[in-house]
Amino acid sequence: MLIRRPPDIKPSEITPRGLYLDRRRFMLAAGALILLPGAAGAALRFDGAVKTRWGEGLDVTSVEDATSYNNFVELGSDKSSPKRNAAALVTRPWSVTVEGECLKPGALGVEDLLAPHPLEERIYRLRCVEGWSMVIPWVGVPLGRVLQRFEPTSRAKWVEFTTLHDPQRLPGQRRAVLDWPYVEGLRIDEATHPLSLLAVGMYGDELPAQNGAPLRLVVPWKYGFKSIKSIVRIRFSETRPKTTWNIAQPDEYGFWANVNPEVDHPRWSQKKERRIGQFFKIKTDMFNGYASEVAHLYAGMDLARDF
Amino acid sequence: MVGPRRPDWAKRGLFALCLVPLAWLAFDVANGALGANPIEAVNRRLGDWAIRLLLISLAVTPLRQAFHWPRLARLRRMLGLFAFFYVALHVTSYLVLDQFFDWPEIWADVVKRKYMTFGMLAFTLLLPLAITSTDAMVKRLGGARWRRLHRLVYPAAVLAVLHHFFLVKVDTTEPLLYGLVLAVLLGWRVAKIKTTSKSVA
Numbered sequence: 001m002l003i004r005r006p007p008d009i010k011p012s013e014i015t016p017r018g019l020y021l022d023r024r025r026f027m028l029a030a031g032a033l034i035l036l037p038g039a040a041g042a043a044l045r046f047d048g049a050v051k052t053r054w055g056e057g058l059d060v061t062s063v064e065d066a067t068s069y070n071n072f073v074e075l076g077s078d079k080s081s082p083k084r085n086a087a088a089l090v091t092r093p094w095s096v097t098v099e100g101e102c103l104k105p106g107a108l109g110v111e112d113l114l115a116p117h118p119l120e121e122r123i124y125r126l127r128c129v130e131g132w133s134m135v136i137p138w139v140g141v142p143l144g145r146v147l148q149r150f151e152p153t154s155r156a157k158w159v160e161f162t163t164l165h166d167p168q169r170l171p172g173q174r175r176a177v178l179d180w181p182y183v184e185g186l187r188i189d190e191a192t193h194p195l196s197l198l199a200v201g202m203y204g205d206e207l208p209a210q211n212g213a214p215l216r217l218v219v220p221w222k223y224g225f226k227s228i229k230s231i232v233r234i235r236f237s238e239t240r241p242k243t244t245w246n247i248a249q250p251d252e253y254g255f256w257a258n259v260n261p262e263v264d265h266p267r268w269s270q271k272k273e274r275r276i277g278q279f280f281k282i283k284t285d286m287f288n289g290y291a292s293e294v295a296h297l298y299a300g301m302d303l304a305r306d307f
Numbered sequence: 308m309v310g311p312r313r314p315d316w317a318k319r320g321l322f323a324l325c326l327v328p329l330a331w332l333a334f335d336v337a338n339g340a341l342g343a344n345p346i347e348a349v350n351r352r353l354g355d356w357a358i359r360l361l362l363i364s365l366a367v368t369p370l371r372q373a374f375h376w377p378r379l380a381r382l383r384r385m386l387g388l389f390a391f392f393y394v395a396l397h398v399t400s401y402l403v404l405d406q407f408f409d410w411p412e413i414w415a416d417v418v419k420r421k422y423m424t425f426g427m428l429a430f431t432l433l434l435p436l437a438i439t440s441t442d443a444m445v446k447r448l449g450g451a452r453w454r455r456l457h458r459l460v461y462p463a464a465v466l467a468v469l470h471h472f473f474l475v476k477v478d479t480t481e482p483l484l485y486g487l488v489l490a491v492l493l494g495w496r497v498a499k500i501k502t503t504s505k506s507v508a
Contacts, residue, residue: 061343069343077478080342130476132344177477267420267473269412276343280407 044204046119046139054195055123061134063203065276070210071128072229073178074163074170082210089169089209089230096215100160100236103151110215114200116149117141121204122197122218127259127288129223133273138218139201144192147234152188156236159191160184161217161228170230178244184228185241185255186219189297195220195290221287221294223257254307258298259288263307321382325389328356329396346404353397358471360390361464362488369495384440387460391437394467398430422473429466432459464489 068083075082075089097107119139127133147159165181167173173180190196197218200207207213212229219226225245235241245253252266261271261284272281287294298306332352335341341348364386371379406413416423436457438444445453468489472482 065343073477079344132347264419267422269415271412274344274346279346 045206046121046201046204049119049121049139049201049204052120052122055125055135055137058123058125058135059277060123060137061276066134066136066202067208067210069276071130071224072172072210072212074172074180074182074230075210076172077175077177083208085171086209088171089213091209091214091230094214094232096231097233098150098235099233101153101156101238102236103153105150110200113146113215114141114198117145119200120197124195124197124218124220125288126218126220126224126227127273127284129225129253129257129265129270131268131270131273132276133284133288134276136202137204138197138199139204140197140199140218142194143196143198143217144194146198147191147236150236152236155238157188158237158240159186159188160233160235160237160241161186161231162233162235163228164230164232178248182228182244183241184217184226184243186226187240187297188236190219190294193294193297195293221259221290223253223259225253226257256298256303256306258294258303258307259284260286260303260307262286263304315381317378318382318385321385325360325385325392328352328393346400350397350400350405353393353400354471357390357393357397358467358485360386360393361460361467362485362492364390365460365464365489365492369492372499388437388440391433394430394433398427422470425466425473426470429463429470432463432466436460436463461493464493 069079070082071079072082075085094110095107096110096113097105099105119141121137121139123135123137125133126136161184163182164170165173186196197220199212199216199218200214202208202211207216209230212227212231215231216229217227217231240255243255246255259270264270270284273284274281285291332349336345336349339345364383367379367383367386371377402408402413406416417427418424436459439448439453439456448456468482468485471485472479475482
């Protein structure tokens with residue numbers, strides 16, 4: 001099926017192709033140096049991922065910034081500690097359980113979960129609820145295609161995702177700053193939307209631990225905390241999942257968490273964002289710039305109330 | 308005999324010491340060592356040192372009295388002024404680096420966000436204290452009035468700690484630690500007033 005989308009980016013914003021390719025090559029090389037110490041120059045694991053047109057012309061955030069400025073409380077409560085504590089998170093082997101309202105539940109290794117699907121590279125904007133943003137080239141497969149294989153029933157109205165709960169491998173869980181394990185959720189039409197990605201890599205290589213290895217969600221029109229990391233369980237359910245940040249501070253972190261410049265976070269405005277690597281703040285776009293693709297999902301909803 | 312011109316090495320050393328956090332920050336800026344979001348890092352670092360120096364300056368009097376160390380008093384003004392110096396830099400970094408003079412946004416922030424209201428209020432309370440810190444001003448106001456005015460530092464410190472506390476998302480260890488230190492420093496003063504009034508009576 002051919003889905004026609006209006007262009008994401010104005011022609012004037014598009015970086016010349018030559019420059020863009022050079023930068024990509026540089027980024028990938030730099031990524032290799034950082035992600036694979038001692039193996040500089042080795043082939044990237046996901047070099048063969050199918051390139052897509054998402055994010056063409058967007059200025060990709062440096063791999064150094066994207067892998068050193070992370071919110072992953074399970075690996076440390078400030079931005080720099082997840083990278084420091086990354087070694088604790090051993091990701092092999094890694095099994096994912098799919099259960100709930102579906103005909104073919106099961107537990108399978110992360111490789112088998114993704115094996116039937118061609119990997120794609122998608123360059124998405126990532127907007128954090130804290131007011132900063134990045135542009136990240138993810139590698140993964142559309143979540144909807146993976147979910148289909150488990151044959152969700154008509155009762156599967158929601159999808160719940162759970163992060164690994166293991167204080168040995170995720171030492172941040174030794175402190176009860178949040179109600180572990182981390183749980184996030186989507187409505188089924190959000191989960192099966194073509195933009196929703198189940199990612200195993202970024203910058204052409206495997207996800208580093210601090211970015212949610214080995215398997216994470218990427219929902220680019222929602223605030224970053226919806227894009228749950230290090231997933232071990234996917235559950236189809238008839239009722240709306242209870243999600244971690246929403247439980248912790250319901251007035252600050254809504255279940256929907258759609259990027260919305262009109263609805264302030266109680267402690268700060270969401271009108272603008274600081275794109276990492278740039279000095280001046282930029283305007284935040286409705287649904288993080290993906291409104292033409294996702295706005296119809298929320299037709300008739302009061303987004304100020306259901307934030 | 309101690310002549311008036313003899314250099315006060317403790318004072319000079321403290322002056323240099325108080326500049327170390329700023330020098331360290333400048334070094335990190337120059338070396339790009341502040342990570343992916345350097346503006347946030349500059350702002351946070353300045354704010355951290357503002358609170359720390361504010362608490363240190365509030366510790367002078369309790370330490371002086373507890374250890375019968377009268378010469379400590381001469382360092383108090385410098386510490387207080389350095390605390391204000393870091394507060395002013397912290398506020399400036401917010402206005403310039405973070406918001407880049409977006410006055411409507413800044414105003415909305417201060418009015419709508421509790422932690423911003425507290426922070427700006429703390430800054431406003433400290434401003435007259437910095438202005439009246441000179442010997443001439445002490446003379447002009449008279450000791451009693453000057454001391455009364457400078458009690459504003461107590462609400463300012465409480466507001467500063469709350470400002471930090473309400474900003475933090477999950478790990479409240481550091482603001483709670485500052486809160487504890489402040490509680491001890493203010494509690495000590497309250498206890499002192501009580502025992503003094505008792506002994507007078």
